[in-house]
Amino acid sequence: MNEQILFYAQIVFWLMIFLLVHCYLLFPMTLPFVSEIFKRRKSPEQGDVELPTVSILISAYNEEAVIERKIQNILELDYPKDKLEVLIGDDGSADKTAEIVARYADKGITLVKAPKNAGKAAMLNRLNKIAKNDILLFCDANTMFFPNVVRKLVIPFQDKKIGCACGHLILSDKSGSTLGRGESSYWDLESEIKKFEGILDMLIGGNGALYAIRRELYTELPVKKSVMDDFFVTTKVLEKGYYCTFVTSAIGTEQTSKESSGEFRRKVRIGRANFNFLFSYLPLLNPLHPLLAYLFFSHKILRWFSPHILILLFVANACLLTSGLFYQIFFGVMTLSLLVAGFKIVPSGYYFLSMNYAMLKGFFMAFKPEKSGGWARETRSDE
Known part of the structure; x- marks a missing residue:
């Protein structure tokens, strides 16, 4: 040759x-040392500080199997009810999701019903326009919270430069599938990486199951192509010059897909959505912000x-x-x-x-x- x-x-x-x-x-392997050398700040105190108002936003589609359990989970949260707004968007579900949510109107649960299925991004944009509170907390219908999760997640916002805080999702598998077990193990490693990125306050992408941002930092999601809403929203916070952190004590739990084929299809959608907007993420490689560029x-x-x-x-x-x-x-x-x-x-x-x-x-x-x-x-x- x-x-x-x-x-x-x-x-x-x-x-x-x-x-x-x-x-x-x-x-x-080196990230723990990098995070120790470049860590940005000490953890904010958890003393007697004024709790911010929080809007919980959930975009749901055909979630009748879990939505009532999710609502009960929200109602058990240890957070002042007068500072908590709950908006559940039903995106044209073909099942009883909207009917179940509507039953809890007297419990402070607001149903936002779309006339037809337009997609998660469109619904999140709609919920953002309705939300009234200072902090937007995004989660999935199948993510169950520990009771103190909101209190833990809002602590970093005492720092005015923190624009986003991501909680710790514990992923478990009851399917027994090879990909389900693999995803659970992979997520454990991913959470460790997020923990050290959180020490740097440069978390590269939140997790849609449990993250919060300042309402004024929300960037409207594109709707013409599929998008990873959590990654898009949180990276735009970084691009605006704010920090994103990880809160290990703000815990939510979730299950993997039931079948290996489902987990595979989900990964294909994630891959497609990431590549759809690859060029919009490239500003994160700005050499003037070398640590952020290195992490991304x-x-x-x-x-x-x-x-x-x-x-x-x-x-x-x-x-x-x-x-x-x-x-x-x-x-x-x-x-x-x-x-x-x-x-x-x-x-x-x-x-x-x-x-x-x-x-x-x-x-x-x-x-x-x-x-x-x-x-x-x-x-x-x-x-």
């Missing part, structure tokens, strides 16, 4: 290895492009098979690892392979025309 091609193949090979090792090993590149960009990196690594390795025993052994190990993962011999390997395939599929789907609005709800493992 042409020596010039071999030369470039070697560059690609070692660069791809470095990016993968950095993304999945070096970044999470390491935590998100490399994750989103991991399947592309793996493909380039495989191709470069194939080109180098005649360049020595090392490349031949590495190629053999890569091929064997793919087979082991593909046949579910190692569940964690299968999860990693499936999620990267889902991300790649989402990438290509982002180039296709998309019908705006609508939901694609997955049955959860506790239903």
Whole structure:
């Protein structure tokens, strides 16, 4: 093979290895030290401070299986009722979601009913316009809160530069599926990363199950293409010069999808939504804010492009098979690892392979025309 091609193949090979090792090993391992060196502030005091007013916003679609349990969960929150507003948007559900919510009007639960299914982003935009309180708390219908979650989540807002606070979602799996177990384990690692990013007050993306922002910092969500509303809203807070933090003691719980196919479809939608608005997130790579750029590149960009990196690594390795025993052994190990993962011999390997395939599929789907609005709800493992 042409020596010039071999030369470039070697560059690609070692660069791809470095990016993968950095993304999945070096970044999470060194983040605790980075957060200790660059931590921004001490935790605010929890003394006798004036509690802010909070609006809880829930966009729901066909949630009759969980919505009453969610409402009961909200009614049990340890937060002054006169400082709490609860808005539940029914986005054209075909089941009894709206009927169930309407029963609790006398308990301070406000139903906002859309005439037709327009999608979660459109409903959140609508709820934001109705909300009256200082802090907007976003959550999902199937996320159950610990009673003190609102009190814990609003503490960071004592700092005027904090624009967003994300709670700690504990994901559990009752399905027993390989992808369900993998997602639960993955989320444990993700929560650790969020914890250290929270120490820096530079959390790269909240979680739609449990996060809060200052109402004036809400950025209207695009509705013509699918969007990860939590990631879009929280990164716009960062772009506006405010900080995003993570509150480990503000706890919510949630179940994974009931079937592996459901978890896979969810990951494809997430991938597509991320790539739909990739260019709008690129300001986070501003070199004038090197720490934020480093976190966004390491935590998100490399994750989103991991399947592309793996493909380039495989191709470069194939080109180098005649360049020595090392490349031949590495190629053999890569091929064997793919087979082991593909046949579910190692569940964690299968999860990693499936999620990267889902991300790649989402990438290509982002180039296709998309019908705006609508939901694609997955049955959860506790239903």
